[in-house]
Amino acid sequence: MxxxxxxxxxxxxxxxxxxxxxxxxxxxxxxxxxxxALRIPYxxxxxxxxxxxxGHAGELVAGMFSGSPVIMLAGRSHYxxxxxxxxxxxxxxxxxxxxxxxxxLTNAAGSLHAEMPAGSVMLIEDxxxxxxxxxxxxxxxDRRFVGLTETYDADLRAAILAAAERVGLRxxxxxxxxxxxxxFETPAEIRMARILGADAVGMSTVPEAxxxxxxxxKVAACSVITNLAAGMTGAEMSHEETKDMAPIGGARLAMVLxxxxxxxxxx
Ligand code: HPA
Numbered sequence: 001m002x003x004x005x006x007x008x009x010x011x012x013x014x015x016x017x018x019x020x021x022x023x024x025x026x027x028x029x030x031x032x033x034x035x036x037a038l039r040i041p042y043x044x045x046x047x048x049x050x051x052x053x054x055g056h057a058g059e060l061v062a063g064m065f066s067g068s069p070v071i072m073l074a075g076r077s078h079y080x081x082x083x084x085x086x087x088x089x090x091x092x093x094x095x096x097x098x099x100x101x102x103x104x105l106t107n108a109a110g111s112l113h114a115e116m117p118a119g120s121v122m123l124i125e126d127x128x129x130x131x132x133x134x135x136x137x138x139x140x141x142d143r144r145f146v147g148l149t150e151t152y153d154a155d156l157r158a159a160i161l162a163a164a165e166r167v168g169l170r171x172x173x174x175x176x177x178x179x180x181x182x183x184f185e186t187p188a189e190i191r192m193a194r195i196l197g198a199d200a201v202g203m204s205t206v207p208e209a210x211x212x213x214x215x216x217x218k219v220a221a222c223s224v225i226t227n228l229a230a231g232m233t234g235a236e237m238s239h240e241e242t243k244d245m246a247p248i249g250g251a252r253l254a255m256v257l258x259x260x261x262x263x264x265x266x267x
Contacts, residue, residue, distance in 0.1 A: 004046040005097040011040055012062055017069040019265055020100045024107035026246025028074045030254050034063040047090025049077030066261040078204055079133055080181040085207045086135040096215040102265050103212045108246045109202035109223035112194050119248040122172040123160055124152055124221040127206050128198055131180040135207040146213050156220040163259035169252050174199025178206035187231025201229055224249030
C-alpha cells in the first residue's frame with residue numbers, strides 16, 4: 001500500500017485530487033475530457049487490479065476535469081472475475097492514502113422500469129447487496145462493522161441532482177441491486193428484484209461503495225442504463241448491448257459530472 005501511495009504521489013507531481021471517479025463498462029471515454037492527462041497503467045501500481053473484462057482498460061488517469069483535479073479509474077475489478085469482493089480494496093485504500101475524499105462510482109445497469117429506458121441515468125440512492133459477498137469479510141478489526149445507513153452521501157446526491165438540473169438532464173433516482181454475475185438475471189429474478197425494492201440491477205459498484213465507506217470516503221454513484229432488465233422486452237441480454245449502449249447514457253452522465261466538478265467539491 002505504502003509503495004503504491006508513494007509511487008502515485010511521485011507520478012502526480014504536485015497534482016492533489018480530492019475527487020476520484022470509477023468508470024464503468026463503456027464509460028471509459030470520459031477520460032478523453034481530462035486535460036493534461038497523466039495515464040498510469042494499473043500494472044505500474046502495486047495492488048491495483050488487473051482487469052480482464054472487455055470495455056475496461058485498467059489504467060489510472062489523472063488531470064484536470066472541468067477545472068478540478070481528478071483521478072479517473074478506467075477499469076475496475078468485478079467480483080465475478082475471481083470471486084474476490086475485495087479486489088478493489090488496495091486501489092481504494094491508495095486513493096484515500098493520497099488524499100482523495102470523494103469517490104464517484106459509475107456503472108452500466110439494467111433498468112426495472114419501462115419509463116427508465118436505455119440511455120437514462122440513475123442516481124443511486126441506496127443499494128441492496130444480493131450477492132451474498134462482502135468485501136470486508138475477513139477484515140479482522142472492528143472497523144469492519146461499517147454503518148451503511150447513508151452509504152451514498154446526501155450532500156453529494158443533492159449536488160449531483162442540482163448539476164443535472166442545470167444541464168437539463170432528467171436524472172432518475174433509485175435503488176441498485178448487486179447481483180454477482182457474470183450471468184445476467186432471469187426474468188423471475190427481475191420480478192423478485194422489483195418486489196424487493198430495486199430500480200436497477202448490476203454486477204458492480206456495491207463492493208467499492210462499501211470499501212470506500214470503510215476508508216472514510218464520501219461516496220456517490222450513478223448508473224447508466226443500457227437495457228431493460230431480463231424478461232421486460234423478450235430480447236436476450238448481452239455484454240455487447242451493454243458496451244454499445246453505455247456511451248449514450250455515458251455522454252449524459254459526463255455532462256453532469258462536468259457541471260458538478262465546476263464547483264470544487266470540498267473534502
Ligand atoms: N443486469 C446486470 N448487469 C447489467 C445489466 C443487466 O441487465 N445491464 C448492464 N449491466
